[in-house]
Amino acid sequence: MNLSRITARGQTTIPKKIRDEAGLIEGDILAFEMAGEHLVVRKVTPGPDGYLRGLSETMTEWTSPEDEEAWRDL
Template structure:
C-alpha cells in the first residue's frame, strides 16, 4: 500500500554531475550499501535500476521470470564449468 507521502520520500534530483541519491527507505529495503554497483537498464517505458550482482551481465540473457536466486545458481554453475575447462585445457 503506497501513500502520497511514501512516494514523496522516493523522489530525488539529479545533480550537475549527473549523480543521484537513492532514498534511504529504498536502500534499506533492497540492502544497498556504499560501494555497491547499480545496473541501469533502458526499458520500453523508462529506466529500470537494480543492484548489480556477479551474474548481472549474464542474467541479461535469461528470461525475466527467472528468480535472482536461480540466476545466481546458474552463474555459479557456469563459473565452475569454465574453471573445469580451463583446468583441463591448460594442463601441461
Template sequence: MSSVTVKGQVTIPKPVRDRLGVKPGDEVKFELTPEGRVVISKQRGKPGRSRFAALRGRAGKGLSTDQILALTRGE
C-alpha cells in the first residue's frame, strides 16, 4: 500500500517496480479502465523529444541587429 504526498506523488512498491523493470528516471504510464481500475505500465522505447528540444540549435547566421532594427522601423 502507498500513500499520496501533498505533491501528488506515490511510491511504487519495489515488487511492482521489479516486475515492470522500472528504474530511476524511467517513465511510467497510468491508464484508467472503464471499471475504474488504474493500469501502470513502463513506457517502452525512447521518449519523444520535447517541443523545445526540437527547436534547439535552429538559429543560423542571419541578420545583424542593425538590419533587424531597420526592418522593424520600416527603413
C-alpha cells in the first residue's frame, strides 16, 4: 500500500511507484470522482476535439519556475 498525506492546502504527492506504474508525467491532467466511498483518480487523455488540450494550455499560468518554487515545500 502506498500512502500520502494531504497538506493544509489540500495538496498531496502521488507516490513515485504509482506515478511510474500509471505512466504519469509532469503536465498530465487527472480527473477525480467519488464511487460510493472510494475516491477514483483517472489520467485524462485529450480527445480528438481538442477541448482538454485547449483547457490544459490555459492552465500554464500556474506552471512558471517561480510557481514551482513557491509550491515545492507545501
